[in-house]
Amino acid sequence: MALDQGTTSTRAILFRADFSIAASAQKEFTQHYPASGWVEHDPDEIWASALSVMRSAMRKAGAKASQIAAIGITNQRETTVIWDRATGAAIAPAIVWQDRRTSGLCAVLKAAGHEAMVRERTGLLLDPYFSGTKIAWLLDNVEGARARANRGELAFGTIDSFLIWRLTAGAVHATDATNASRTLLLDIHTGQWDPELLALFGVPASLLPRVRDCAADFGMTEARLLGGPIPIRGVAGDQQAATVGQACFSPGMMKSTYGTGCFALLNTGSTAVTSYALEGAIFIAGAAVQWLRDGLRIVKQAPQTGAMAAAADPAQSVVLVPAFVGLGAPYWDPEARGALFGLTRNTGPNELALAALESVCFQTRDLLDAMKADWPAASQTVLRVDGGMTASDWTMQRLADTLDAPVDRPQIMETTALGAAYLAGLTTGFYPEPDAFAKSWRLQQRFVSTMPEATRTARYRTWKDAVARTLSHRPG
Secondary structure, eight states, rough: EEEEEEEEEEEEEEOTTEEEEEEEEEEOOOOOOOOOOOOOOOOOHHHHHHHHHHHHHHHHHHHGGGOOOOOOEEEEESEEEEEEEETOOOOSEEEOOOOOTTTHHHHHHHHTTTTHHHHHSOOOOOOOSSSHHHHHHHHHHTHHHHHHHHHTTTEOOHHHHHHHHHHHTOOOOOEEHHHTTTTEEETTTTEEHHHHHHHHHHHGGGGGGGGEBBBBBOBBOOOOHHOOOOBBEEEHHHHHHHHHTTTOOOOTTTEEEEEESSEEEOOOSSSSOOOOOOSESSSSSHHHHHHHIIIIISSSSSTTTHHHHSSSSSTTTOOEEETTTBOOTTTOTTTTEEEEEEOOOOOHHHHHHHHHHHHHHHHHHHHHHHHHHOGGGGGGGGGESSGGGGGHHHHHHHHHHHHTTEEEEEEEOHHHHHHHHHHHHHHHHHSSOOHHHHHHHOEEEEEOOOSHOOOOOHHHHHHHHHHHHHHHHHOO
16 A cells, blocks of 8 residues: 655555556645745644545455555655654644745855755755754744753654654654655765754754665554554655656666656666756646646646647747746745746737646756756656656647657556555565566656757747746845
8 A cells, every 4th residue: 555645635545466556545635825935734634634545545445454565655755744742743734845934044054154064965955945944943933842842752754754653653753764865954875864964953853753764664553543553664755756666776767756846856876966956846837737727717627738738829938937935946046936928918828828837848857957967877868757747748748849858658657656555565575676666667658859949949048038037036
């Protein structure tokens, strides 16, 4: 069983030994926006959704706990929860990865000259995206939290840790290396929490979970929850889980997941490459389509946007820079906000749909270009894609056109969940070694570029100009 806890919904999927899906269940949960740039989740609602979908998938499959070899957990990363060790109750809403409230603290730390040390040890920049400053904010803004943390009464975790704690009735406080690496607190070269980083962010070591491998023992579920105990044997952050699910095990292989955001990961082998871009994070991808649906209300369902983009006026050049919560890699500007360029009296819903979808393609090119600069072998990359947006043939063709590179869509689209299930199955011997798993990967469709080079260059130049104008504008 894969428990896939995402930014807007939670899913459980039961995979058979041949990697086919036996049953699945999904449940959306509430997004909270209490202030500009703030994004929060209710940890109890996430927990309730996780239990609900796991039980539902088991009912649909007619599966008992004793028939499930293991559970693998994958999760939205960086989202930060602090809870009471005695009761398991969160002390405040979870601060979501998209939240920008700590941009001021990041600016202070940068100005003090700390970024070089942080980057060398963690591979990350000082940005509110990551968990470290979120932990500090909670400790400093929830009454009594810092004193309680210093007394060892509280626990921190990303969503994987919180779910493991609840599933094991508090018996296990652990995370995996991929989630730990997104906190700004882990030395990625030693695989250990770093005392100097903990001191920099004011995080007591007693708050932190133990760091384990992705394929490892994370305890047993409490028997009453799922009708019997089930071992938890795999954990990975959603983007690393998708990389596993796409079988990107060899250097040079690359995957890009298109969900709420877009995240591209490039396998560089066992040698650390100094770069912010070998994982590239785009904060707004599918969320731009959600904005068309829920904010502007110009579409009723997200799949409509492909046909609308195809029908857009080719004479117009409308560009959306979807910096609703700042811009991620390679710009890293938490203060940037979204902008539309090139509007005319003839601009309508079709042109806006095209701009939203094309913004995802342009941002992916930004990431790939940065990766090529840092690791030239990336120039030969074929991009394996997954996530909800990849169901759109129009978007995938425009992506191949924008990148001038092949884009491969697999037969099994649930690659994030598959990666988590595979890690758990590998640990228990239910699934084969990575080489054999890689041979099971199947192509559903390859998209190759058909756009003339002059057109591709002109459109990308328009995008870069729009980004430059966005970055130079500061509201108020």
